[in-house]
Amino acid sequence: MIRDLGGLHRFMAWDGGILTDSGGFQVHSLADLRRILPDGVEFRSHLDGSTHFFTPEKVMDIQAALGSDIQMVLDVCTPYPADRDAVQASMELSLRWAGRSRQAHGDSTAALFGIVQGGMHADLRLASLQGLTALGFDGYAIGGLSVGEPQQERIGVLDTLDPAMPVDKPRYLMGVGTPQDIVEAVRRGIDMFDCVMPTRNARNAHLFTSTGTIRLRNARFRDDPEPLDGQCDCYTCRNYSRAYLHHLDRCGEILGAHLNTVHNLSYYQTLMRDIREAAAAGRFDDFRSAFYAQRGLPVPV
Secondary structure, three states, X not given: OOOOOOHHHHHHOOOOOOEEXXXXXXXXXXXHHEEEEOOEEEEEOOOOOOEEEEOHHHHHHHHHHHOOOEEEOOOOOOOOOOOHHHHHHHHHHHHHHHHHHHHHHOOOOOEEEEEEOOOOOHHHHHHHHHHHHHHOOOXXXXXXXXXXXXXXXXXXXXXXXXXXXXOOOOEEEEOOOOHHXXXXXXXXXXXXXXXXXXXXXXXXXXXXXOOEEEEOOOHHHOOOOOOOOOOOOOHHHHHOOHHHHHHHHHOOOHHHHHHHHHHXXXXXXHXXXXXHHHHHOOOHHHHHHHXXXXXXXXXXX
16 A cells, blocks of 8 residues: 555655664563464564464565565564574574565665664674674664674673674664663664654653653643753754643543654654764763763763
């Protein structure tokens, strides 16, 4: 249907970039509804119980029909924790699927990204990256993180991969994250991110600001006349008080979720703009120090 209606760009009336994922994360998150087989993944629909089989080739066909600009290979997202043998087996299967995805992508003009897997094991991560770079992709994603592992283990994986990643290709950290996660990942060479956090947290009255997070459901915001963030110029902060947004949330009014979302998305876009400008000017370390100082936090070592 979307293909016949002109692809996602026309369907959504969006002329910016669109990235589509392969469904690999759903292989992880819907584990009770799937079976991983050598040729692909069998899913049982949570809607009607019908079964569907997704191969690397079918996933490429679907993304081609959607007409996205950046497309992802089908991979296996390893859960945390997992024993080494299981991690190695899923990494090697992901590599085989990456090769099949690369071949099925053919001469498409869309960019195709490979996904580095290997759990928390440095040698498996490097083996995965080596296999992907041998195949040749337009960019390289780091998957299998933000699945419940401690932050220091995630940072350890990024520290391992940073010097080994191709310097002339985009680096994409999948499923991350908080503002602090983003700052620390950029410090380790990451360019791109995706996460539901800005919108999901907004719907739950959890707001990100230049001085830290605000949990708007707390009673102390009931009569607070200040905007969410005095340094933010988004529509929400220009027009509404914390008290009003607190009221909307308590009433279950959808306008509250909408206004909170406007703010959180604006905050994240501003954060990324400031990071880009600081990096381009050669002052990222100064930016990072100021980021933590505003929040009253020590700069991580």
